[in-house]
Amino acid sequence: MDRRLLTIIIALVAVLVTFLLVSLIGGAINENLKLEEVGLLRFVFTGVGLVIVFIVYWLTRSSGAWDVGTREVVYMAIGAALYAVFSYLFNGTVFTVPSVSQVALRPAIAIPMFFGYTFGPTVGFFTGAVGNMFGDALTGFGLSPQWSVGNGLVGMIAGMAALFADKKKSMNVVLIISAVLAAIGTLLYILYPALANVMFFAPDEGIFGDAQITLFAGLSVVIGFVLVLVVRFAFGKNIDVAAAVMWSMLGNLIGIGFAALSDIWINGYSPAVAIVGEFLPAAGPNLIFAAILVPILVAAYAAMRQQTGR
Amino acid sequence: MLVTWRYRERKSLIQSFDPRAWVIFYACFLASSLLFWDLRFLTPFLVIALLAVFASGVTWRETRHVWLFIGGFILFFSVLTFLTGRGGMEHYTEEHTITSLRAPFEILGWRPTLDITIERIVYAISQLVRVFSVSSMTVLIPYTLNPELYGVAFRGLGLPDKIAYAMELTMRFIPTFARDFQLTMDAQRARGYEVEKLRGGLFAQVRKLAPLIVPVTIHAIAGSEDIIDAMDMRAFGVGPRTWLKQLHYRRRDYVLIVAAVSLFAASLIFSLLGHARLWIPDWALAWAGG
Numbered sequence: 360m361d362r363r364l365l366t367i368i369i370a371l372v373a374v375l376v377t378f379l380l381v382s383l384i385g386g387a388i389n390e391n392l393k394l395e396e397v398g399l400l401r402f403v404f405t406g407v408g409l410v411i412v413f414i415v416y417w418l419t420r421s422s423g424a425w426d427v428g429t430r431e432v433v434y435m436a437i438g439a440a441l442y443a444v445f446s447y448l449f450n451g452t453v454f455t456v457p458s459v460s461q462v463a464l465r466p467a468i469a470i471p472m473f474f475g476y477t478f479g480p481t482v483g484f485f486t487g488a489v490g491n492m493f494g495d496a497l498t499g500f501g502l503s504p505q506w507s508v509g510n511g512l513v514g515m516i517a518g519m520a521a522l523f524a525d526k527k528k529s530m531n532v533v534l535i536i537s538a539v540l541a542a543i544g545t546l547l548y549i550l551y552p553a554l555a556n557v558m559f560f561a562p563d564e565g566i567f568g569d570a571q572i573t574l575f576a577g578l579s580v581v582i583g584f585v586l587v588l589v590v591r592f593a594f595g596k597n598i599d600v601a602a603a604v605m606w607s608m609l610g611n612l613i614g615i616g617f618a619a620l621s622d623i624w625i626n627g628y629s630p631a632v633a634i635v636g637e638f639l640p641a642a643g644p645n646l647i648f649a650a651i652l653v654p655i656l657v658a659a660y661a662a663m664r665q666q667t668g669r
Numbered sequence: 670m671l672v673t674w675r676y677r678e679r680k681s682l683i684q685s686f687d688p689r690a691w692v693i694f695y696a697c698f699l700a701s702s703l704l705f706w707d708l709r710f711l712t713p714f715l716v717i718a719l720l721a722v723f724a725s726g727v728t729w730r731e732t733r734h735v736w737l738f739i740g741g742f743i744l745f746f747s748v749l750t751f752l753t754g755r756g757g758m759e760h761y762t763e764e765h766t767i768t769s770l771r772a773p774f775e776i777l778g779w780r781p782t783l784d785i786t787i788e789r790i791v792y793a794i795s796q797l798v799r800v801f802s803v804s805s806m807t808v809l810i811p812y813t814l815n816p817e818l819y820g821v822a823f824r825g826l827g828l829p830d831k832i833a834y835a836m837e838l839t840m841r842f843i844p845t846f847a848r849d850f851q852l853t854m855d856a857q858r859a860r861g862y863e864v865e866k867l868r869g870g871l872f873a874q875v876r877k878l879a880p881l882i883v884p885v886t887i888h889a890i891a892g893s894e895d896i897i898d899a900m901d902m903r904a905f906g907v908g909p910r911t912w913l914k915q916l917h918y919r920r921r922d923y924v925l926i927v928a929a930v931s932l933f934a935a936s937l938i939f940s941l942l943g944h945a946r947l948w949i950p951d952w953a954l955a956w957a958g959g
Contacts, residue, residue: 381941399704399940429905432831433893436838441886443839444846464871466878470886485832489839496807497843498742644871651875652882659887667891 368413371406378403401505404621408508411617412484412515424479424521431478435485438474438514442467442490447497467494468645469652471514472607476653477660479521483514487614505625509618516610517603526602530591533609540612541584544642547634548577557628557636576640583646584608590650599661600654607649615642672844674811681726683813688822690922690929691814695806697929701936702802707948708791710939711798718802727812735808743800751793752783764788765954787953795947816841821912830910838896846889853884 378399416425427435445467471490475483488511495503523529556572575582587608594600619638622628628637678684683691702714729736764786771783814822820837824830854864857880864881900906939945 399937401703402700427831427906429897429900432835432906433838433897433900434890435835436842437889437893439835439839440842440846441889443843444850445882448850464874464878466875466882469882473886485835489836493839493843496810647871648875651872652879655879655883656886659883660890663887663891667894 368410371410375403375406375410400621400625401503404505404625405508407621408505408512408617412508412511415515415519416480419519419522422522424518425481426479427481431482434474434478434482435489438470438478438482438486439490439493442470442486442510443493443497445470446491446494450494450498464648465644466648466652468510468513468611469607469648469656471510472517472610472649472653473603473656473660475514475517475610476520476603476606477657478518480515480518483516483518483610484511485514487511487514505621506618509614509621511614512617513607513610513614516613517607519610520602520606526598530602530605533605534588537584537587537605537609537612540616541580544580544634544639545578547631548572548639551631551635552577554632554635556640557632558640572635572640576643577635579643580612580639580646581643583643583650586647586650590654594654597658600657603653603657604650607653608646611642611645611649615645672848673816673841674844675731676812676814676816678815679726679813681813682724683721683809684726684815685921686925687916687918687922688814688818689825689916690918690925692822692826693926694929695810697933698806699803701933702799704936704940705799705945706792706795707945708795708798709948710936710945711795711802714802715798718805721809722805725809725813727809732808732812739804739808743797743804746800747793747797750796751789767956787949787956788947791949791953792947811840817914818916821914821916824910824912825916831906834905834910842889846885849888850881850885853881853888857881 419425446465449465449467471483471487474486488507491507491510492504495507520526520529553571556570556576587604590604591601616638619633619641620630622637623630623633686694698714698717702711705711705714764784765788767785767787767790769784819840820834823833823836826833828836858864862880936945
């Protein structure tokens with residue numbers, strides 16, 4: 360392995376171990392020394408996410424999917440810039456679109472999924488992570504690095520389709536994992552239907568992330584899942600569209616899941632609140648956007664390639 | 670065609686530093702201010718941010734729109750925080766009510782009540798100071814960082830050549846795509862597309878966004894061929910990259926970097942020792958009858 364890369368990884372792990380030690384034995388030395396600081400934990404989870412990305416890369420490094428050539432460099436930049444611009448435009452600051460049933464329109468998430476699936480996991484990760492970072496900076500809130508890593512994971516996993524030679528077989532595995540994840544989330548909603556939707560804000564109605572989650576938002580992961588399945592079987596012949604939505608779904612469930620679960624420690628949510636109040640209303644609608652917009656993008660890109668002969 | 674950020678040469682404090690040093694300072698500033706909720710620690714950050722703004726040579730005329738937009742946004746969120754105590758619950762456990770405003774009417778048996786508590790006021794002010802410091806430092810970057818130096822600066826910060834170049838391109842593409850988006854929207858409007866009336870159910874709304882998102886995305890990818898060709902013809906990525914402009918640290922840059930790193934280290938230690946939490950002044954507590 361590249362020596363510099365090794366140094367970076369060792370440094371990253373060393374920092375994580377230090378934090379772990381401080382949180383485990385720090386309290387015994389000085390009772391003020393507890394790792395409960397919101398800000399600090401953000402960095403810890405950013406590190407955890409990066410280590411996960413690195414492990415996935417390390418295990419599959421022999422595949423050509425991670426290679427970065429001139430094309431990939433330019434696509435990374437295009438993806439990240441588009442994601443930043445779209446998330447800035449659609450996060451309620453420029454376009455004010457009324458939310459339907461507690462679901463705000465965040466169509467930008469289709470960008471890391473599409474770029475990840477089409478141009479590979481490296482492009483996907485860069486698009487999600489850097490795009491989210493610049494998008495936050497444009498709005499003036501550069502505050503959540505762990506969400507950047509979560510968004511990066513969305514793009515990276517969408518791109519991992521390229522690691523498998525047999526697209527059909529891999530899709531079945533993706534289907535099973537996604538079904539299990541969606542089922543766990545929805546089961547928690549059925550168990551705790553009275554929790555608040557922390558992602559929903561409607562200042563004119565006096566709702567600031569404290570309204571009870573609606574049935575639609577609570578079941579949105581199931582709705583999205585069904586929609587993805589419909590797209591998959593409706594486009595059974597066009598394997599590219601089917602694989603794109605399936606892998607985007609898995610990326611979305613894992614990436615947003617990572618960010619939401621990290622809020623158990625960062626924001627002190629209970630696991631049920633993190634999943635029902637945060638994961639479901641964020642990941643569910645994303646699935647719906649993915650099921651509609653990703654196929655359109657994939658088809659439009661295929662048409663463009665055919666037309667220009669690239 | 671590329672659209673650029675409104676950078677120009679200025680004789681200013683920020684631009685007298687090496688861009689790498691300034692990016693390190695910015696990162697440390699951001700990370701440090703994220704650690705604190707205590708107004709006593711946040712005020713120095715605000716002072717640093719204001720100093721940077723006033724010494725940046727960026728004029729009000731150039732940045733008027735940005736400031737008004739960000740100002741409005743931050744104010745909106747702070748008022749929101751104040752009215753609801755949103756987010757504050759993680760930081761304080763008991764509230765001292767100063768006064769409680771009750772609406773003179775009822776909506777379906779529910780009477781809107783606004784509890785003004787000392788904790789909410791202090792929390793809202795802390796949030797205002799914190800977010801304002803961070804965003805004013807962020808606003809300065811496109812105005813003061815020379816676009817010619819983006820790539821070499823990221824390279825100098827230790828990123829691999831390709832990633833550094835991808836970061837440079839990202840920063841250069843953002844204003845271009847914002848312009849493309851505007852053009853596409855105007856073109857679609859001329860064809861009768863009504864973005865203001867994005868009604869209908871969720872599915873209908875998402876579908877209606879396709880005429881905006883798809884052309885901008887596909888146009889960007891199609892347009893990138895020229896850039897890829899240009900890079901390939903210059904043998905991009907074949908060997909170690911050389912950059913047209915070189916950066917050299919001077920003494921003042923080292924001073925800035927040391928200051929930035931010590932700021933972060935000190936902030937980390939203070940926050941680990943538990944000094945970063947929300948701070949309610951004693952006199953304010955006494956005033957609220959606590």
